[in-house]
Amino acid sequence: MQKLLFRKMSKAIVTVLPLGLLVSVTGCGDNQQAAVQAPPPAVSVYTIKTEEIGRYREFVARTEASKVAELKARVEGELLERRFKEGSLVTQGQVLFKIDPAKYQADLTKARADLHSRQSAAATAKRNLARGQKISKDGFISQSDLDKLDSEASQAESAVKAAEAALEQAELNLSYTTVSAPFDARIGKVTYNVGNIVGPTSGSLAELTVTDPSFVNFQIEEEGYIDYLQRHREFKNPKDIPIDMSIRLPNNQLYKEKGYIDYADTRINEGTGTVELRAVFSNPERIIIPGMFVTLIIETRDKTLTALVPQVAVQTNQQGKFVLVVDESNKVVQRHVELGRRMNAMWAVESGLKQGERVIIEGVQKVRAGIEVMPAERKVDPVTGTIESHEQSGEESGSTDTSSATE
Incomplete structure (x- = not known):
């Protein structure tokens, strides 16, 4: 009885095993087929364009x-006025600062009076010399006295010239109490406020540029x-x-x-x-x-016509700069490039790329050289480097590829 039962169980096991193996083998085949049918990774590509660029x-x-002038006080006194706004544009001849002129006005008045006095003294000395010369012909004056009159006239004339120079200096000093712009310019920050005492040793009042x-x-x-x-x-x-x-x-x-x-x-x-x-x-x-x-x-x-590549497409390894190119078969090719000048968000390419080739600008982390990809054409702003969004791509063929990959 036990032998009969054992034979029946053995037959059942033998019958079940092939069926289990069949199911197992069939399941593995389905997984492998699903892996083979997975779509290529989607990437964004930029089509290389050329532009005429010179040697640079x-x-x-x-x-x-191009012009700088420091405004300084040329006379000492209290700063009474500031007639401009810091950072503003000023014009040639515009009054910028006023220094207290009271002392220099008084000096000018005194210099004028002194000149008048010197001129009167010089006129008197000149008349005395003329009279002496007239009477010297009749021997009524000695030669030494005549020489003395001549010396006094010369000294009086020199005193007039000195007084004239003093008057001129007084006029200059009074004019220096007004600080004006020597040319049209922008004026910077002031270093002294109204009420401060300024003078030739005070340094710059402000700077014109x-x-x-x-x-x-x-x-x-x-x-x-x-x-x-x-x-x-x-x-x-x-x-x-x-x-x-x-x-x-x-x-x-x-x-x-x-x-x-x-x-x-x-x-x-x-x-x-x-x-x-x-x-x-x-x-x-x-x-x-x-x-x-x-x-x-x-x-x-x-x-000369030169290829331009977005900076975002350029990578670096031990051999130098390179880009990932998508060829006509949508296969990824690593291409080393020699770069020239940078033009905003683009690089000028001296060698390694030509017009019409496609380089990957998004999705580089998902690919490697030799694999097939699903490229979607994108545009790049040459100034800012902004990559066009998927919505902006419209009905380009690359958008269709991307949607099929998503499925």
Whole structure:
């Protein structure tokens, strides 16, 4: 009986095992097929475009006002008035400060009276000399007395000249109690308030600066400077030299006005092997502020078509800069590139990319070289670097690919 039961159980086990194995094998096959059918990762790509760009160089530079004047008191006295607002524009001849003129008005009155007295004395001495000369012919005056009259007349005339000089100085001192703007400019912060005693040793009352135009000072190595001179020696007017000169501001934006070189130092700095140059930029909106660090960009006008790539697409490894390119088969290719100048949110590419190639700008963390991807075309703002959103893409083919990947 037990043997019969054992045989039946064995048959049941044998019958069940193949069915279990079949189910197990079938399940594994389904999982593998599902893994194979997973869609490629979705990435955003930017199509490379070209732009005409000339040969260029960048220099660290510093801005400077084209005119600076420190307003100082030339006479001592109480500061009575301040006739401007700090930071405002003032015009040539505008009265800015008034110093108490009472003492200098009194000095002027005294100088005028002294001159009048000296002139009267000189007139008397001159008449005495004339009479002495007249009677000396008849022997009524000795030669020594005549010489004395002549000396007195000369001294009186000298005293008049001294009094005239004193009067002129008194007039100047009185005029110095009014401090006016020597030219149109912007005036800075005052260092003395009304009621303070100021004088020649007080230092600056305020500073005037002219920033339109503005100077931009930079240094170039001697080889580059000699090359610049040899290339452009035939140009007498620096504005005619065929180069474009611009500056990148501290906020990384390009300044819209173009400049030109108007000054070069007369000697090479022996310690650095460089020469200091100065560029001039129009500054009507007063964007350029004295003392700013800027990047000076010099570009030739003989331009060539150059590929531009968004900065966000560029990565770095031990071999240098590279981008991830999506080829015609939608496969990822790692491509090393040589970069030139930076143009806002873009890099100029000297080698490694050409027009029409697609580079990955979003989703690089999901891919590696050699795999297939699902690219969606995006646009990049060349100034800000902002990547166009999916909603802005409209009916582009890349949007369809992205939606199918989501499914």
